[in-house]
Amino acid sequence: MARFRKLELGKGLPGDSNPDGPSGNEQAGCLELAVEQRRCGNYENALRLYSRALEDDKSLVTGWLGQVQMLIMLDESVEAELWSRKALELFPGNGDLLAGRAQAFRRMGDKGQALLLSDGALKSAGQSAYRWMVRGELMIVIGQETHLHCFDKAVQIDQDWLVPLEIALIYRDLGAPSRALGRIRRTVELAPDRYYAWFVQGQVERDLGLEAAAIKSWRHCLELCHGHVDAERELAQLEAGGWSVGRVWRRLFGNR
C-alpha cells in the first residue's frame, strides 16, 4: 500500500508496528512510556501501556502494580481489588501489591480488610513510598494524625515529584484540599515544568475557593501544554459560572 506510506499518523505507541508483540527494548519503552503517561495524568493510556509491557514479560511486578494503581486512579476499585488478587497469586506476599489491594479495599469502604493488608505490606521485605502512601491514606480514614508521618516517610523514601502529587490526590479524594495544597505546592516547586502538577494545583485551589489562584495555575498548565482539554474545560467552567466583581472586571478590561 504505497499510497499510505506518506501519511502523517503521529508517533504512535511502541509496538504498534510489531504485530508479534514488543521486543525487550520496546517492553522497557512501554514501561517508561507508561510512567510518563502517568506523570501526565493520562491514566487510561498508562494502563494500556502497562498491559502492553506485560504481554511480553509477565514477570514484571511493576507492570502488575502499575495496572492496579491505574485502576484505582480511574475509580475502578472493585476491578483493582480483583486484579491485585490475581497479581498476588503470581507474586505471593509482594508488599506493593498488598498495598495496592489495601488501597482498593479502602476505596471500596472496607477499612478493616485494608488495614490488615497494609500491615502485611509494611511487614513484607523491602520498602517503598507507595506502601507508606497507602498507610497514610488509611490513617486519615481512621482519624489518626500519623498520616503526616506516613506521607513524610513516603516522600523521604522517594524524592520523585510524583509522590507528593499523588499524596495531594489522596488528600483531595478524601475531601481535605487544605492539606493537599501544601503537598501540591511542593510538587510544583520540584517540577515546575510539569503541566499535570499545575493542573492538579488548580483543582485543589478551586476546591478551596481560591479561584484567582486556580485560574493562574490552569493558565500555567495551558502554557506548558497547549490545548490541555481538562484545564481548558475547568477554566471555562470557572469563568462562566457565578458572578463576581473581579470576574466582570477581568472580562471588561481583559486582565488575562
Add this chain to the structure above:
Amino acid sequence: MPQCSNCQFQNMPGTTHCGRCGASLLLATALIDVHPPRATRWSKTWRKSRFWHIWHSLNHLSADLARRVDVSYPSSWPSILAAVRLIVPGWPQLAGSKVNLGRFLLGGYLSCGLLAAVCYGTTIGSFFIAVAITIHSIGLYDVAQSSSKVRAVRISRILLGCGLIGLFLYLPLFNLVPQYAAPFAIRVNREPLRVGDVLLSNRNAYVWARPRVGDIVLYELNPVRVPAFEQGRNAVLNLAGQRVDRVLAVPGQSIVCDGRTLTVDGQPSPHRPLNLTFSSLQVSLIVPPDHYFIIPSGERIDGLLPNNENIVRTLSLIPITQIEGRVYWRNYPWSRMGRIR
C-alpha cells in the same frame, strides 16, 4: 541461576518456583491474560451512588458473618459466601475471574427467565424454564469443577449444590408462583376467550377477601344436564367443568334479568358477562348466602334456560367453595396479551 522477579532470590537452576516466596519462575512465558477487567460507565455511576455503598456494606456484613461462621467450617469446603453466590447464576463467576462466563450465564438465565415469563403456561414457556434451570446447573457445575481436584468430591458437590438449590430455591418458587399466577389454558371457544388462550389467575385472591361484583373469576360449574334439541334429534347437554366469567351479584342482592337488561337491587348493572351476547336469559332471584351470581356466557343454551328456573339457578348461582381464583391477565397469545376486563 534463575532470579525471582518478586523477591530477587537466586534459585537453583531447574526450579520452577521461587524457594523463598513461592512465585513462579516461568512467568515470563506463561499464558496469562494481562488485560485487567474494566468497569463500565454504568457501573462507575452506580458505584458513586449511595445505594451502592449500602449494598456494599451489606456485602461486607455477609462476608464478615461468613468469616465468623467459617470458624467451625471445614476448610476444604467452599466458603459460605461462595455457597450463597450460587443462588444467582453467574454470580460466582463474576465475583471470580471468569467474568465473561459469568455474564453469559447471568445473561442467558435472565433472557430465558424473561422468555419463560412471557410464554408462561405454554409448552415453549416450560422449555425456557428448563433451559434457565440448565444454565443455573452449568454455573453450579463450573463452580464445583474448579473447587477440587478429586473427581468424587466434584461430583458430590455438584449433586449437593443442585439438591440444595432445588430444595431451597426452585421448590419454594414452583410452589409459590402458581399460587399467584396459575396458568389456565382455554380448551373451548367461548368468546372473548379462544382456544389456546392462557389466562393467569390468583388462587389466593379469595383467601382473605370475598369476590366483588365485576371480578372475573375461575370457577367450577355446577354439573347440570340440560335437555336440548340438536340436528333434529333430542339430546342432553352435560354442562360441567371449569369456566371463566364475571361475578354479577354477591350474596343478598336481588337479580332481575329480562333477557336484555340486568338489574341488581333495582338498579341497572354496569357489569356484563364476558360474552356480551349471553342469551335471552329471563330470571328473577335473590342471591343466597355464600353464593355468587355468575352467568356462564358463551354456552350453547339459548332458548333452553328461560323454560327451566331450576336449571338457571343451578347454572348461575355458584357457591364460594367452587370459585377457584381471580383471573387478571391473558398471557398468551402475545397479540392479545393484557389485563382481562
